[in-house]
Amino acid sequence: MTPDWAPVYDAVPRELFLPEVLWPSVEGRRLVVSKTDDPEEWYRWAYTDVPLITQWDDGGPLRAGADRGDLATSSSSMPSVVFSMLADLSVFEGAKVLEIGTGTGWCAALLSARLGEDNVVSVEIDEEVAETARKALAAAGWHPKVRLGEGLQGMPERAPYDRILVTAGVREVPCTWVRQTRPGGVIVLPWGPDFTDQNAVVRLVVAGDGSAGGRFTGPVRFMHVRSQRVSWAFSDYLPDGDWPADTRESTTTLTEADVVTDDPFAAVDFVLGLLVPGCSHTVGRSPSGKQTMWLFGLRDRSWAATFFDEENPSASRVYQGGPRSLWDEVEAAYRWWVEQGRPGHEEFGLTVTVDGRQEVWLGNPGETVPAH
Template identity: 35%
Template structure:
């Protein structure tokens, strides 16, 4: 058995033990799909030091490259929207913009997709193409459409897919608009985080079909949601739990903070809810329901201990939280009182027993998104 086949076998066994890989069809897809072919252009390895996070390229000639391709890890394949591993030597201090998602998450999502033979699937975010290949193996190339916003990323995926014998329908474009000419689809699955489910996805999913998407906010707590589309074009479902995280769809990325407002102004009061509450994944998700377009940062205004700051750049609203002895003090400004809404949501969630996210329900229409929890 070749080295990569042994590594594929080992990967499938690990994913099964971890509970991600449950069905024989997807197991065979993992065994037959060489993930390393989707990383021929290399990947970026994270380098932590005393300053900002750096990234350095790892190319196929590196002994670490092949084993890493079969680790259950996400591997960054693009930096700053344009830079591939082969483009540089040394380190780069920019943000990742594309990756090959960890196989455990890929397989879990494909299992959660609940596909049957003959189903037509739209994938939002081709990325490196590994998940696309698994879909092709399970359903056949003609039933798989995948859309990618970045032309260079799509081209690399097309080459890798061809190398592994697959020719699905690959589209370069805005995944939030879907691909209407290929619909209606039985399933839509996304490999990026989104703030809201686009109306185009609802329109392009047949009644009774399902959408599997990761819903998020700008405080970066996100969860996988499975929605079933009804005859009226709305969709209903639940969150699946498990703290699923993806890079946000590029049109849904937060805006730059820009020029900060005068954080010394505003109205002050004591609050029983401190910013440390938002260190909890579920509490932060609940807070995002009140302020989905707010960003959380730490800022020092006078060179002292930094304060927790929450900013909604678009609305112009802001929050500063700081300690005063044993009390938390909140100062708020702008047209909305962000912390009032966050405090109310988190308090109600706690009074209702702090249910886990896999008990939350979600309803989406072309105009609204509602997420609730049991009480």
């Protein structure tokens, strides 16, 4: 937290924006905490630096007997991430801010406390979430404008904004946000490719010509805006479980250690995604005990499976099908990344061009990464 936000943090307690039941999001643990049943535990989590899930499956009912849903769809973001993004936003007195993804309303309250509630508008796509946030904000004494709607459209009637803060992950930056921001204004958003659910925060500065660009400031994991979630099913690609007749078979010398990681913030996942767009992936253990990387083309039916053979690494087998050779693309992307000296997230940047194209660059704008 930068010192300018510390008094605001003290003035706007996170607990005022949390529901009765919370699901603290801690890797590898299944937690659910009720304020009524265990107030001490509830308060402990309210002031722990973790994201707290507040809604599953867009508000759909939990399956009978389940203590959680399948997909986390709303949360109170991790406090350190909130304040790091607020620092990136570099607000100034009187700045007019649009927030995308109201969630619990905590962020909208922090912005209201800093800038005045008349300068803050927030858009939330989920009716129940928006209503709960409005009530929590009012109870805490803040009345920023909370609008129910599609955040990708921004909020044109209050534009232009000095700042836009996006608190849901984005794979494609909508031109509307750039158009609704004043030249010189800043848009801070979690952006990521299709390959992984990892994002990196990017700080875009809007230029006079209607483009916007800037560097990534670090990796995060945000739930995605609804229309940009990625989903696929094995059965869409390999319907009967057998390799199709046109499967291409080869070997690779890349190892599991090169491209498979347990670190949810690993740069390798992010970079493979930058260079291999339109491709999602998962990793699993095959019945023979080998780690397998599966790749799925989202815009065509291309697929690939690589069975890593740690005992005989130069003989790891690769199976690929469809118009793209996704493993070959991933391998080329990995080798490119190594040649560049394995740059981290912060060495990359993003430009949204005047005609809405997204260009990711390494080092300086214009040095666009060689995406396939």
